[in-house]
Amino acid sequence: MIRMKRKITLKQIARELDVSISTVSKALRNSPEISADTKQKVQAFAKLYNYRPNNIALSLKNRKTNTIGIIIPEIVHHFFSKVIRGVELVANKRGYNVIIGLSNESFSKEVINMEMLANGSIDGFILSISKETLQLQDYHHFNETMSQGMPIVMFDRVVSDINCDKVIVNDFGGAKSAVEKLITNGCKSIALITTKDYVSVGKLRTQGYMDALNDAGFELESELILKLDDKLDYEVHLDALENEIEHLFKSNKSVDGVFAVNELYALSAMKVARKLGLEIPKDIQVIGFTDGVLSKHSTPSLTTVSQHAQVMGEKAADLLINRLETEHNENEDETYQTVVIETDLIERKSTK
Amino acid sequence: MIRMKRKITLKQIARELDVSISTVSKALRNSPEISADTKQKVQAFAKLYNYRPNNIALSLKNRKTNTIGIIIPEIVHHFFSKVIRGVELVANKRGYNVIIGLSNESFSKEVINMEMLANGSIDGFILSISKETLQLQDYHHFNETMSQGMPIVMFDRVVSDINCDKVIVNDFGGAKSAVEKLITNGCKSIALITTKDYVSVGKLRTQGYMDALNDAGFELESELILKLDDKLDYEVHLDALENEIEHLFKSNKSVDGVFAVNELYALSAMKVARKLGLEIPKDIQVIGFTDGVLSKHSTPSLTTVSQHAQVMGEKAADLLINRLETEHNENEDETYQTVVIETDLIERKSTK
DNA sequence: ATTTGTCACGAAAACGTTTTCGTGTTAAAA
DNA sequence: TTTTAACACGAAAACGTTTTCGTGACAAAT
Numbered sequence: 001m002i003r004m005k006r007k008i009t010l011k012q013i014a015r016e017l018d019v020s021i022s023t024v025s026k027a028l029r030n031s032p033e034i035s036a037d038t039k040q041k042v043q044a045f046a047k048l049y050n051y052r053p054n055n056i057a058l059s060l061k062n063r064k065t066n067t068i069g070i071i072i073p074e075i076v077h078h079f080f081s082k083v084i085r086g087v088e089l090v091a092n093k094r095g096y097n098v099i100i101g102l103s104n105e106s107f108s109k110e111v112i113n114m115e116m117l118a119n120g121s122i123d124g125f126i127l128s129i130s131k132e133t134l135q136l137q138d139y140h141h142f143n144e145t146m147s148q149g150m151p152i153v154m155f156d157r158v159v160s161d162i163n164c165d166k167v168i169v170n171d172f173g174g175a176k177s178a179v180e181k182l183i184t185n186g187c188k189s190i191a192l193i194t195t196k197d198y199v200s201v202g203k204l205r206t207q208g209y210m211d212a213l214n215d216a217g218f219e220l221e222s223e224l225i226l227k228l229d230d231k232l233d234y235e236v237h238l239d240a241l242e243n244e245i246e247h248l249f250k251s252n253k254s255v256d257g258v259f260a261v262n263e264l265y266a267l268s269a270m271k272v273a274r275k276l277g278l279e280i281p282k283d284i285q286v287i288g289f290t291d292g293v294l295s296k297h298s299t300p301s302l303t304t305v306s307q308h309a310q311v312m313g314e315k316a317a318d319l320l321i322n323r324l325e326t327e328h329n330e331n332e333d334e335t336y337q338t339v340v341i342e343t344d345l346i347e348r349k350s351t352k
Numbered sequence: 353m354i355r356m357k358r359k360i361t362l363k364q365i366a367r368e369l370d371v372s373i374s375t376v377s378k379a380l381r382n383s384p385e386i387s388a389d390t391k392q393k394v395q396a397f398a399k400l401y402n403y404r405p406n407n408i409a410l411s412l413k414n415r416k417t418n419t420i421g422i423i424i425p426e427i428v429h430h431f432f433s434k435v436i437r438g439v440e441l442v443a444n445k446r447g448y449n450v451i452i453g454l455s456n457e458s459f460s461k462e463v464i465n466m467e468m469l470a471n472g473s474i475d476g477f478i479l480s481i482s483k484e485t486l487q488l489q490d491y492h493h494f495n496e497t498m499s500q501g502m503p504i505v506m507f508d509r510v511v512s513d514i515n516c517d518k519v520i521v522n523d524f525g526g527a528k529s530a531v532e533k534l535i536t537n538g539c540k541s542i543a544l545i546t547t548k549d550y551v552s553v554g555k556l557r558t559q560g561y562m563d564a565l566n567d568a569g570f571e572l573e574s575e576l577i578l579k580l581d582d583k584l585d586y587e588v589h590l591d592a593l594e595n596e597i598e599h600l601f602k603s604n605k606s607v608d609g610v611f612a613v614n615e616l617y618a619l620s621a622m623k624v625a626r627k628l629g630l631e632i633p634k635d636i637q638v639i640g641f642t643d644g645v646l647s648k649h650s651t652p653s654l655t656t657v658s659q660h661a662q663v664m665g666e667k668a669a670d671l672l673i674n675r676l677e678t679e680h681n682e683n684e685d686e687t688y689q690t691v692v693i694e695t696d697l698i699e700r701k702s703t704k
Numbered sequence: 705a706t707t708t709g710t711c712a713c714g715a716a717a718a719c720g721t722t723t724t725c726g727t728g729t730t731a732a733a734a
Numbered sequence: 735t736t737t738t739a740a741c742a743c744g745a746a747a748a749c750g751t752t753t754t755c756g757t758g759a760c761a762a763a764t
Binding site: 057062 | 712713
C-alpha cells in the first residue's frame with residue numbers, strides 16, 4: 001500500500017519551520033528581504049517535500065490561467081489534429097496549457113463548451129466554427145466572449161462578420177494553382193467536386209477553380225461542377241458519394257481532370273475512374289485539397305494542395321499569446337490581423 | 353468598438369444591490385435562508401448581467417477542478433484522436449473538461465507535462481505511455497503522482513509494474529483470430545510484420561500470431577517474422593520500410609499471408625506485393641491491426657482488427673470519474689481493475 | 705542619549721467562491 | 735410583560751498564493 005502524502009502547501013511549510021507564510025513565499029522566490037539562513041532552510045525543506053505552487057491558487061490570484069481553450073468541430077480528422085499539435089507546440093513553449101472542446105459540428109455544443117471554458121478556466125480561445133453555426137449565422141457567443149475581454153483567434157473556418165485575429169489558408173490561391181497545374185498538364189475538361197457554399201473554404205476553392213479556368217480561356221460548364229451536400233456523412237455513405245461521382249463521369253465522358261476540395265472526394269473520384277476503366281494519370285488526372293494521410297498512401301498516390309495545418313496552429317497560438325501578453329489600453333482601438341498561410345502543391349502520381 | 357463589460361462577480365452584485373456577498377451567494381443557490389423578495393431581486397440582477405460563477409474560484413474552494421488530464425504520445429494519429437473523442441464525450445456528459453498534453457514519445461516531455469498538470473490543474477490522469485518511457489522503464493512519475501492522491505487510468509500502452517486502473521485492447525486475442533482467419537482462408541505460409549518487443553502491444557500481438565500458428569500445427573519459421581525498429585519514423589522513410597518488406601518477400605517466395613501489427617506496415621506489404629506481381633487477395637492475403645482510416649480507403653481495402661479506440665476512451669473516462677467520485681477511505685486498500693476491450697475483425701477485400 | 709537607518713520578518717489584503725455561525729428583528733407563546 | 739422561536743441576513747473563515755506595508759531589534763551616526 002502506497003503511503004499517501006498530499007501535496008504540501010506554503011502554510012504547512014510555515015508551520016513546520018515556525019515562520020510565517022509570507023516568509024516562506026519570499027524565501028522560495030529568493031526575495032532579498034529574507035536572510036540567507038532562512039532562505040536556505042526553507043528551500044531545503046521545500047525541495048525535500050517537492051513543493052510546487054498550486055496552479056489554481058496562482059490563477060485566482062493573478063487572474064490569469066495560462067491556459068488556452070481550443071474549440072474544434074471534430075478531433076478525429078487529420079487537419080484538426082495537426083492544428084492542435086501546432087497549438088500545443090508553441091503553447092507549451094510559451095508556458096501555456098491547452099484545453100480542448102469539441103463542438104461536433106453542433107451550434108449548441110459550441111456555445112455550451114465556450115461558456116464552460118469562458119468562466120475563468122482559460123485566457124483565450126482558438127477555434128474553428130462549426131458547420132451548423134455557419135449555417136445559422138448566429139455569432140452572438142463569439143461577440144459576447146470577446147466583449148468580456150477574452151480574445152479569440154479563429155482559424156480555417158472564419159467569418160468576416162467577426163472582428164478578431166484570424167489564420168486562414170489561401171484557399172483561393174491553392175485551388176487556382178491546382179487547376180492551373182491540371183491545365184498545364186494538358187487537361188481540357190476539368191471537373192470540380194466541392195461542397196455547398198456555406199462553408200467559406202468550399203466557396204473560396206470553387207472560386208479559385210473558376211478563376212483558373214477563366215484565365216486560361218476555358219468555358220465554364222456547370223455540369224462539370226458537382227456540389228455535394230455534406231450534411232450526409234460520406235465516410236459512412238461512401239457508396240452514395242461514389243454514385244454521384246459516377247454519374248458526373250458518365251454524363252461528361254470528356255472529363256480528363258478532376259479537382260476535389262477534400263481528400264475523400266479525390267480518392268473516391270480515383271476509385272470511380274478506375275472502375276470505369278480510366279487510367280490515372282494517363283486518361284484522367286486528379287488533385288485534392290488536404291493535409292490528410294490518405295493522399296500519400298493511396299494508389300496512385302494523390303497530388304494535393306497542402307494546407308500546412310500545423311503551421312496554422314502554431315501561428316494561431318502565437319497570435320493569441322501575443323495578444324494576451326501585450327498590455328491592452330482600455331480605450332485604444334484594437335486592431336486585428338488576418339494571417340494567410342500559403343499552400344503548397346505536392347505532386348504525386350495522380351498527375352502527369 | 354465593442355463595449356467592455358468584464359465578467360461580473362458576487363461582490364459587485366452585492367455592492368449594487370446593497371446586500372452582503374453571502375446573501376447573494378445564497379440567493380442564487382436558492383437557499384431557504386433568504387426571503388423570496390431578495391431572491392427575486394438578486395436572481396433577476398444576476399440573469400441580467402449574465403452572472404456565472406468563476407470556475408477557478410470554485411476549484412480552489414472545492415479542491416476539485418472537474419478537469420481530466422490526458423497525456424498521449426501523439427495526437428496526429430487516428431487511434432489516439434479517437435480515444436480522446438471517447439474521453440471527451442463521457443467527460444463532458446459527466447461535467448468534466450479535458451486538458452491535453454503531448455509527450456511526443458519523449459520521457460522528459462511526459463514527466464514535465466504531468467508535473468505541470470498535477471499541480472492543481474486537474475483531478476486525475478488518463479494516459480498512454482510514451483515509447484521512450486517504456487524503454488527506460490522509469491515509472492517514478494506515475495507512482496509519485498498516484499501517491500499524492502491523484503488517480504491515473506492507463507490505456508493501450510500499459511505496464512504491469514504500475515498499480516492503477518487500465519483499459520487495454522485484447523491484443524493477443526485480436527492477433528490470434530486474425531491469423532486464424534488467414535489459416536482458415538487457406539494460407540500456408542504466413543508472415544508477421546511487427547515492431548520490437550518493448551512496446552507491450554507489439555509483443556502481445558506477436559504472441560497471438562505464434563499461438564495461432566501453433567494451434568494449427570504450423571511450424572514457426574523465424575524468417576517469416578520481420579521485426580522493425582520503430583525508432584525510424586517510417587512515415588518519413590517509407591522506402592526503407594518497403595525495402596525491408598521486399599526483402600522478406602523475395603527470400604520467402606512461398607508467403608501467401610501477411611499479418612501486420614499496424615496499418616502502415618499492412619499497406620506497405622500490399623504495395624510491395626503488388627510491385628512483385630502478386631495479386632491480393634488471390635496470391636497473398638493481408639490483415640492489419642488498427643483503427644485507422646487508411647484501411648478503408650486503400651486498394652484493395654484492408655481487412656483489419658479493429659480496436660474500438662473510442663470505446664477505450666469512454667471506458668477510461670468512466671473508470672477515472674468513478675474513482676474520483678467515490679469516497680476513498682484513507683486506510684482502505686484500493687483495488688484496481690483492468691478492462692479488456694475485445695477486438696473485431698473487419699473483413700474487407702484484402703482477404704478471400 | 706537620542707536619532708536614523710538597515711535588516712528580517714509578520715500581518716493582512718486580495719483573487720471569487722461557499723458555508724458555518726452569530727445576531728438583530730419581529731411575532732407568537734407563556 | 736417576558737420568554738421563545740422563526741426569520742433574514744451578515745461576518746468571517748477557508749481554499750493557496752503573492753505582495754504591500756508595518757514593526758521590532760539592533761547597529762551606526764549624531
